[in-house]
Amino acid sequence: MKGLFNKIIEVNLNDRTHQIIEIADEIYENYLGGRGLGVKLFTDRVSPTVEPLSPDNKLVFTIGPVTGTSVSTSGRMSLVTKSPLTGTIFYSNTGGIFGFSMKRCGIDGIIIEGKSEKPCYIIIDGDKGVKIKDAEELWGLDTEETYDKLKEIEGEKVHTLEIGPAGENQVLLASIMNDASRAFGRGGVGAVLGSKNLKAIAVINGKQKTEVDNPELLKNYAKSALDKIKALPVTRAALPLFGTAGVLHVTNSLGMLPIRNFTYGQHEKAPLIGGEAIRKEILVKTEACYGCTIRCGRLTEAGSMKGKGPEYETVWSLGANCEIFNLIKITQANYHCNKLGLDTISMGVTISCAMELQDKGLFPYEEVKFGNEDVLSELVIKTAKKEGIGADLAEGSKRLAEKYGDAETAIHVKGLELPAYDPRGAMGHALGYATSNRGGCHLTGYMAAMEIFNAPKKIPRFTLGGKPDLLVLKQNQSAVEDSLVNCKFSGYALGFDYQARFVSAITGLDFNVTRLLEIGERIYNLERVFNIGAGFSNEDDKLPERFETVPFKEGLSKDRVVPINEMLSAYYNVRGWDENGVPKKEKLEELGLK
């Protein structure tokens, strides 16, 4: 299919061999690329019951038809694997430039299976082909050191996906970093790489150009999209000026910024760690992914340290949710997470879970208490090393809370820690958490965009009527955006019809909105079927109890709880699933799934 190369590299680390496999057009027409292609290739090859950290688990890295084109925000790529943190299928995506660079090598993805006897890395060289090389000298290095070392070995223009010590030690919160800057952050995907003794994947010297069916038309659409991105205040001003952490000012004012492990919804000190404070106090310069004009990335300096971030989710998870409002300390802990290769959301929420356990007298470490900013970086470092208390934290909040006798203290769905939008403040977003195929994720449906930011459309945040229907639409749309692969932030400015225009101009095929939504639905159902095979059921589509029973007492989200069961039955009905949340046979047949 135009826009792609129909080629995937399949690497077996057991014997360090690789082969190029051809992918039929039909697969792309039904799954596009990115997440959809990854889910299809993964579920065709891996049993739902596979042990995530065993050699039998696979990782599928893919790009999509939009990746690296003239479309702004298209510098992204996708990963699919089975998560050791959640036990679900796990899709993740990252920005930066790696996706574009891989596409320039003339491949649409790489499937990795097996386990190398010794540490290794994979180099995809546009001139010299694919090699699997020893990485013993890289093992033990942090992500920045790894990136620097690989530049030294392979050349200055190399781009890398790498794990830090957290991934090597198979910490369940480990991320895969991208040029030591961006991340496949969530779900412990770094531990999967670590379990295979695979330190990094590198690309260099790609020179191939992607064939676009109608470059003039694509240019026209891309220009129009850019006009909108430059006009909407969210993408024109808020994200460039304040980064994602600008969001904190809004969620705090709406009373839905989780504080003290989701106990309160706002805090008077919150602005001290928001995007405005970052801009004023620690920003060195803004940064962008490949081809993006929004520039939401931050290069910052905190004390004697310098690094990337922090994002909104990070200032919240390592900050507000731990009742810590020292921007320097939070940012330094964020740098440690990036260097060691840890997901800042799950890391922070696991720490706040430990703090609540300590508050309840269930956790034996006195220093781990709400508001103690001096303990943050130390806990992050110990987690990456699985050292002392870090060995407990390395398992994530669900296992931690279960071990210390109060499972409800863990704020998660399906084992994945919830992000920085309290579900009591937005009902559709809450239902999105409960029904996300990868667990407590804000981006699988991202109803917050409409319920909070009115972008691209406004919907009332507390209304229940129609929310299941809207969420299904958004989840299917997101599956498509993740498959093209395009950034969620462009969705603030653009209607979904733009995605249809982009992919039609690139491929020359008629991908109208309806056809794209059917593809999104197919992807979502295939993920659900995999999860059911892995042992998940409607019992797992739930929120932590406090969201259903304990309202906030103050703020603009007070007196609200989430009637999750009421929405859930309607959601299953809209999805064409039975009352147990299992896709009906006729729904699967309609989507061409067995």
Place this chain on the structure above:
Amino acid sequence: MKIDKETFNSFDLVGKDLSNRGYNSSHAGNLSMKSGGKIIITRRSAMLGWLQPEDLVIIDLEEEDAHSGLIASTESNVHRNIYKHTDAMAIVHAHAPATTALSMIEDEITCIDGEGMFLYKKIPIVECDIPVGSYEVAEKVAPALQNYPAVVVRAHGVFAKGVTLEDALGVLTGVEQAADIIYRVKLLGQPLKRDYSKEKGFTNW
């Protein structure tokens, strides 16, 4: 399935707004939204400016049922077909006068004002032998709404989609505003000093 108060309030607000604008005669126009895998739609000949709870009817999303045939809006088949084939979550239909007038002399509405160009660029016009309530309308309107937020049925009126009723109302009133400006410019009888639509590649839109 019951219709909650907030949902009724949305229908009431949008109906009153349309009525106040004079986009419909007293008993014309129709509104609907998807909810729980069904469609909530206004009753046939409901007065949109004075909606009562019993003016909202729940009909099946997939096929004709008793309610849709007996008491739901004449255009219920059009709404259903739009939901089945587009990403619409709510639909507003009205006989907006400037848009309807332009549909009789144009083949598409190409926006010439800044707001219209930014939001819509072009709005398609479809022509039907029976322009009200027919299966032909249902079959022609739905495909046009796949990649556009609104469509005009020649000599009849506008169907606008949105994620909520208020959103669809915003589209419909925005299209009417853009059409009204074209209408007024035509009345002035002067050529445009600068035709932005020709600079922005709208012909490929």
